[in-house]
Amino acid sequence: xxxxxxxxxxxxxxxxxxxxxxxxxMKIVIGLSSGSTAIVGDAINNLSDFLSSIxxxxxxxxxxxxxxxxxxxxxxxxxxxxGFVISIIMLYLGIDVLRESVTEIIQPSQLQVSSVxxxxxxxxxxxxxxQMIFYRRMFQQSKSEVIEANIKDSRNDVLITSxxxxxxxxxxxxxxxxxxxxxxxxxxxxxxxxxxxLRDFVHDLLGARPxxxxxKGVQDILDASKEIIGYHDLIIHTYGSGRHYAxxxxxxDVQMSLQEAHDIIDHxxxxxxxxxxxxxxxxxxxxxxxxxxxxxxxxxxxxALNTIDEDLRYHDLRxxxxxxxxxxxxxxxxxxxxxxxxQDLNQALKAHPYKIKITIDRNYLLD
Numbered sequence: 001x002x003x004x005x006x007x008x009x010x011x012x013x014x015x016x017x018x019x020x021x022x023x024x025x026m027k028i029v030i031g032l033s034s035g036s037t038a039i040v041g042d043a044i045n046n047l048s049d050f051l052s053s054i055x056x057x058x059x060x061x062x063x064x065x066x067x068x069x070x071x072x073x074x075x076x077x078x079x080x081x082x083g084f085v086i087s088i089i090m091l092y093l094g095i096d097v098l099r100e101s102v103t104e105i106i107q108p109s110q111l112q113v114s115s116v117x118x119x120x121x122x123x124x125x126x127x128x129x130x131q132m133i134f135y136r137r138m139f140q141q142s143k144s145e146v147i148e149a150n151i152k153d154s155r156n157d158v159l160i161t162s163x164x165x166x167x168x169x170x171x172x173x174x175x176x177x178x179x180x181x182x183x184x185x186x187x188x189x190x191x192x193x194x195x196x197x198l199r200d201f202v203h204d205l206l207g208a209r210p211x212x213x214x215x216k217g218v219q220d221i222l223d224a225s226k227e228i229i230g231y232h233d234l235i236i237h238t239y240g241s242g243r244h245y246a247x248x249x250x251x252x253d254v255q256m257s258l259q260e261a262h263d264i265i266d267h268x269x270x271x272x273x274x275x276x277x278x279x280x281x282x283x284x285x286x287x288x289x290x291x292x293x294x295x296x297x298x299x300x301x302x303x304a305l306n307t308i309d310e311d312l313r314y315h316d317l318r319x320x321x322x323x324x325x326x327x328x329x330x331x332x333x334x335x336x337x338x339x340x341x342x343q344d345l346n347q348a349l350k351a352h353p354y355k356i357k358i359t360i361d362r363n364y365l366l367d
Contacts, residue, residue, distance in 0.1 A: 005241070008142045009060025009079070012150060015134060016053025019127055020046045026120045034112040037104035037183045039121075041097035042160055045190055046124075048093040049153060052086040056146055059083070063240060076240020080204050083146040087197040090153075094190030101183025108177055113168055121165050128157045144241060145204065149197050156193055160186045210236045210244065214276060218246065221271055227264045228252055229287055232315045232329065233363055236278075244278040251315070254286035261286075285316055294319065297352075301326060304348035308341065309334050315361075324354040327361045 024046040031039030059082025065075040132154035139147045167182045214236065222231045229251040236246040250268070252261050265282035272280040288294050298317055305312040311333050317326035328341060336344075338360040346356055 005142050005144070006060050006064035008138050009063070009144065009147070010057050012135060012138050012147055013053045013055075013057025013060065015131065016056065016150065017050060019131055020050040020053055023124050023127060024050055027124065030117050030120050034114070034117050036117075036164070037100055037179050039117070039164060041100060041183045041186050042124075042157075042164060044093050044097055045157065045160065045186070048090050048190075049157070051089055052150070052153070055082045055086050055089075056150065059146065073239040073245065074243050076243040077205070079144065079146055079240055080201055083149060083197065084201040084205065086146070086149065087194050087201060090190055090194035091198065094187050094194055097183060097190060098187035101180050101187055104180030104183060108180060113172065118165070118168070121161055121168075124161050125158055125165075128154050128161065132158070142241075145200065149200075152193060152197075156189050160189060204238075207238070210238055214244070214278075217276060218248075218272060218278075218280075221268065221275070222248065222250070225250075225264070225268060228268075229289075230315070232327075233283075233361065235363075244276065245280075246272070246278055247281040247283065249283045249285050249316075251285045251287050254288045255290070256286075288318075297324060300349065300352070304345055307348055308344045309336065312341070319354065322354050323357055324349075324352065325357045325359075327359045329361045329363065 024043050027039055027043035027046060030036075031043050059078050062078040062082075063076050065078075067074045132151055135147055135151045135154060138144075139151060163182055163185060167178050171177055171179075215234075218234065218236070222228070222234075231248055231250045233249040234246070235248070236244055238244055250265060252264065261284055265284060268282050269280045272278055294317065297319065301314055301317060305314060305328070311331050313329040313331075314326050315329065317324070319325075328345070330336075330338075330341065334341075341360060342358050345358060349356055
């Protein structure tokens with residue numbers, strides 16, 4: 001994570017700390033004095049936003065730490081970890097608000113409406129709208145998922161506080177107190193938002209698929225390289241925003257000199273690093289394009305695969321000590337399991353005098 005991104009995250013955290021602490025103090029005082037469970041719930045929501053802002057600032061600060069011996073790929077995932085912790089806090093507080101709201105429905109208390117209460121709620125809505133605008137501007141500069149979560153949270157707060165004002169208006173007109181029911185609605189919004197955030201952050205921490213634009217960008221560079229015959233086994237690891245490490249196997253003519261082959265892969269690694277700021281390791285797979293025996297074996301393997309499933313592909317075919325070795329690429333559309341594919345291939349190629357060694361390759365990145 002670069003310094004600018006870290007500073008953006010710390011700014012977002014600082015704004016959130018100050019604004020949410022102020023809103024919490026105002027709402028908890030007016031909520032307790034008026035007897036409004038919904039306002040108290042909204043105040044607790046602001047308290048969770050306050051804690052989230054602290055974690056956001058800390059997470060971005062830790063994410064900016066450079067790589068070290070214990071963490072050779074850097075600390076950028078701290079940003080995702082901070083988002084995960086924020087989601088847990090929001091989920092817990094949402095459940096607590098739900099409990100308090102159900103109690104209010106069963107045993108309702110009298111709501112004391114005042115002009116101060118109304119003005120605090122209006123100020124809260126204005127502050128949250130300004131907060132959302134600021135977060136959105138910071139998100140456009142950083143594309144941070146944590147900041148995007150803060151945008152969603154601020155938007156939810158605007159809707160929640162507006163619903164409380166609506167409840168007060170209904171009570172003033174009809175005398176019917178719907179405070180507890182609004183509290184339930186608020187809790188569902190908090191719980192739903194936190195579960196959605198949890199799912200997204202867990203998804204990224206587990207190792208989500210890289211952005212399709214990044215994958216296509218790397219593929220375009222490889223496709224444009226006329227010196228290589230083909231490529232496979234593209235892998236991209238993500239260690240937080242802007243921290244990508246990748247590897248790929250490229251096929252070259254076996255007649256090419258080692259120096260020529262090295263120059264080709266060195267150029268590919270340099271170009272990918274320059275365009276995407278991503279370290280790439282390229283592995284060489286030499287192909288003998290002039291061997292009649294291997295060309296014949298290639299045709300036989302292609303036919304055998306087509307009899308099993310037309311979507312199956314292969315690479316790295318070679319003959320070593322009378323052992324025919326190759327990898328079979330199984331796309332997601334093929335529903336056969338690994339053992340079925342291996343058994344069917346052995347059966348289709350049983351006429352050959354060679355032992356067969358098959359490696360199943362399920363590379364979902366290029367699927």
